[in-house]
Amino acid sequence: MVSNMERQRRYSEVRKAMLQNGFSALIVAGNSETIQRGYIRYLSDWRLWGGTGYMVFPLESEPVLILGKGSQYYWAMQHDWVTDVRAGTNKVDESVKILQERQLANKKIGVVGLNTVMSHGDALRLLSPLKDTQVEDATQLVDEIMAIKSLEEIGEMTKTYNLIANALVLVRDSLKPGKTEREVMAKAIGYLGEHECYDGIAHIGHHAAPNIRPATDRIITKDDIIKISLEWAGSSGHWIELSGVYSFNKPDERAKRYYDTMYKSVYHIISLMKPGAIAGDISQAAWKVFKDDGFDLTDRLIHDFHGIGINVITAPIGLPDSKDVFKENMVINIHPGPAIDQDKFSVYIQENIVVTPMGGKILGNYRHEWHVLS
Numbered sequence: 001m002v003s004n005m006e007r008q009r010r011y012s013e014v015r016k017a018m019l020q021n022g023f024s025a026l027i028v029a030g031n032s033e034t035i036q037r038g039y040i041r042y043l044s045d046w047r048l049w050g051g052t053g054y055m056v057f058p059l060e061s062e063p064v065l066i067l068g069k070g071s072q073y074y075w076a077m078q079h080d081w082v083t084d085v086r087a088g089t090n091k092v093d094e095s096v097k098i099l100q101e102r103q104l105a106n107k108k109i110g111v112v113g114l115n116t117v118m119s120h121g122d123a124l125r126l127l128s129p130l131k132d133t134q135v136e137d138a139t140q141l142v143d144e145i146m147a148i149k150s151l152e153e154i155g156e157m158t159k160t161y162n163l164i165a166n167a168l169v170l171v172r173d174s175l176k177p178g179k180t181e182r183e184v185m186a187k188a189i190g191y192l193g194e195h196e197c198y199d200g201i202a203h204i205g206h207h208a209a210p211n212i213r214p215a216t217d218r219i220i221t222k223d224d225i226i227k228i229s230l231e232w233a234g235s236s237g238h239w240i241e242l243s244g245v246y247s248f249n250k251p252d253e254r255a256k257r258y259y260d261t262m263y264k265s266v267y268h269i270i271s272l273m274k275p276g277a278i279a280g281d282i283s284q285a286a287w288k289v290f291k292d293d294g295f296d297l298t299d300r301l302i303h304d305f306h307g308i309g310i311n312v313i314t315a316p317i318g319l320p321d322s323k324d325v326f327k328e329n330m331v332i333n334i335h336p337g338p339a340i341d342q343d344k345f346s347v348y349i350q351e352n353i354v355v356t357p358m359g360g361k362i363l364g365n366y367r368h369e370w371h372v373l374s
Contacts, residue, residue: 002045002236006152007081010042013145018059018110018138025104026138027095027126028055029113034199034239036117038311039139040065041237042146045081047198048072052122054091055082056098064098066091092125105130110138147307147314149329153238154354157309157331158363160197160234161352164242165366167191167230172371175246177222181215185228192232200232205348212348222248225255227348231312239312240363241333243350246371258295258340259370262349265289265336266368269305270353273332273360279305279315279322286318286336295340302337308352330355331363 018026030040031052040046040053044065054066065082067073073087088094099105109130114123114137127135149157167188174184185202192200203212206224220226226246233239245259269286283304290297304318308331316324316332326332335350349368353360 002081002156003152004080006150007045009150010145014043014057014142015059017141017145021110021138021141022108023110023136023138024059024107025099025102026055026057026110026112026142027099028057028142029111029117029122030054031117034201034233034312035314036113036311038146038237038309039112039117039142041310042142044076044079045237046076046079047237049198052091054095056095058102058104061102066094090125092122096126096129099130106133108134108136110136110141112138112142114139143314146309146311147330148327149309149331149354153236153309154329154331154363156234156236157238157240157352160232160236160238160240161242161364161366163192163195163197163234164230164232164240165364167232168228168242168244168366171228171244172246172373175220175226175373177220177224177248179220180217181220182217184220185215188228188230192230196235197232200230203229203231224248225251229348229350233310233312237310238331239308239310240352241308241312241335241350242352242366243335243348243368244371245348246373248373250372251370256370257293258346259349261290261293261295262336262346263368264293266334266349266351269334269336270351270360270362273326273353273355274357275326275328275355277326279318279324279326280320282326283318283320283322287320287338290336290338290340295338297338297340299339300337301339301346302335304336305332305334307331308333326355328355328357332360334360 028039032048032050037048051068057063064084066086069087077085170187174187205212205227212229228244231241265286286304307314339346352363
């Protein structure tokens with residue numbers, strides 16, 4: 001559970017920004033999708049495990065959390081961050097009603113998630129009764145606040161990082177030819193669940209390109225190159241992504257050279273992740289390492305890095321034309337995205353850092369290496 005001191009810090013930062021932008025209240029939208037639940041979690045510390053949620057966050061009075069009827073509403077009432085929790089069949093109508101009750105309906109209102117989270121129908125139901133109200137999208141306002149992590153948040157993300165690192169050790173120790181992918185991944189998933197990591201993505205792959213996916217009943221063979229990606233949210237709701245690469249034979253020269261260059265690229269761009277750096281410049285620097293090592297980059301499989309937090313993917317985004325600016329105490333997930341040759345060969349490395357004036361600081365002590373298993 002996140003502390004009440006952290007609650008006060010978040011509320012103070014959001015209300016300061018609201019005051020600067022003239023907002024009397026925010027309507028905050030959320031659903032249980034991994035990149036759309038974070039706004040509700042940030043301001044209520046409530047984990048949406050299904051459906052949608054809305055929050056009315058006034059500048060001066062206490063907020064209201066609105067959930068669907070059922071067990072989620074019941075358990076949210078037991079949590080102490082938001083004391084006014086309501087169950088409603090139509091959460092948008094309830095949000096408008098609260099604005100009217102508090103005489104805020106004719107003042108400037110910001111909507112968090114208006115163009116990114118809310119359904120078209122919900123947006124119409126919100127805007128229609130507020131036709132005489134100045135309504136603006138306030139998503140970026142909250143995104144910019146959430147991007148800068150407090151010391152408590154960084155501490156929580158470090159705990160989650162270490163749990164995922166432990167889970168990857170369990171994967172490594174479970175990998176054997178003849179086992180199914182499900183048998184191997186179950187160890188990691190069970191461990192993370194035991195440690196309050198309830199939301200996550202556990203992917204495995206064995207092809208030349210990453211092609212990571214949920215585990216199947218496929219039998220692992222001695223000739224496989226196994227790629228693991230664990231993306232999980234810890235007890236505070238913050239996400240971390242870590243990966244591992246494993247084989248039962250020594251990698252051939254091409255594969256090992258590519259892995260070594262990927263490793264070099266990751267740690268080079270970590271050194272560049274300082275306040276004021278431009279995301280596009282760092283993305284280009286990541287690819288330059290591959291070019292300098294003589295690789296023909298044939299395709300982009302994924303962006304090279306992204307911000308990470310209670311929403312799993314946020315700015316700054318690692319693409320060559322990105323103008324996003326790094327700021328101190330952002331947390332960044334790194335996974336350079338180039339592929340080489342016609343078969344788009346790639347090996348996945350994911351790392352997580354905090355932006356500092358000295359460059360990126362890795363959250364934990366997980367060691368990236370190509371594990372050759374006996």
